[in-house]
Amino acid sequence: MKEHKGEKQKTPAEEQTQRASAGGEEAEVKAAQAETDAAPAESEANGQDVPAEPTAEERISALEKENAELKDQYLRKVADFDNYRKRMIREKQDAFDYANTNLLSDLLESLDNFDRALESARNATDVQSVVEGVQMTKDRLVSMLETKYNLSGYGAKGDSFDPNVHEAIGSSNGPVAEPICSEIYLKGYKLKDRVIRHAKVMVQMPDGSVAAEENADSSKI
Secondary structure, three states: OOOOOOOOOOOHHHHHHHHHHHHHHHHHHHHHHHHHHHHHHHHHHOOOOOOOOOOHHHHHHHHHHHHHHHHHHHHHHHHHHHHHHHHHHHHHHHHHHOOOHHHHHHHHHHHHHHHHHHHHHHHOOOHHHHHHHHHHHHHHHHHHHHHHHOEEEEOOOOOEOOOOOEEEEEEEEEOOOOOEEEEEEEOEEEEOOEEEEOEEEEEEEEOOHHHHHHHHHHHHO
């Protein structure tokens, strides 16, 4: 046999090695194919079948179950909100009904003091001591209302008349330069800066005499 030019002739050992290598590769390919073919059979043997697509009845059943759960959650939330609303209404009503609890509790001491003053007055021989006891009770009451509840009284004879805080129940003319409170019939009271009762007063209006005297003094200068 003629050898091709430039081609190296293989030895018998090399040819045998090449054939063995080719045979090994072919054996690996066949083994991999066999393993792939055996996988489904092994899965079936182990009960690991690929899950089938759910039927229409199964989907409907699942949706009905989900709908029932959502409906139950909705009804629970509605019930919770209704209980919350009722609780808020009850708490609001309680706050309104018992808003003055602290004030009334503080007034009880003054009521007790007045009861003691009345009891003492029935057997008292000294009127002045009774007056002093009542005055002391009143002072304590006023002090408590002023310091704890910011209640303040106003209205004194000679104050300038202010229609925002005074209520005029009558008037008279007199030698004044501006309207003043000539008499206080009922004191006024403020809660902080808000008037809760206007002072009832008699107002003295200018009769013109003071203004005329001022004009006369001005003309002499």
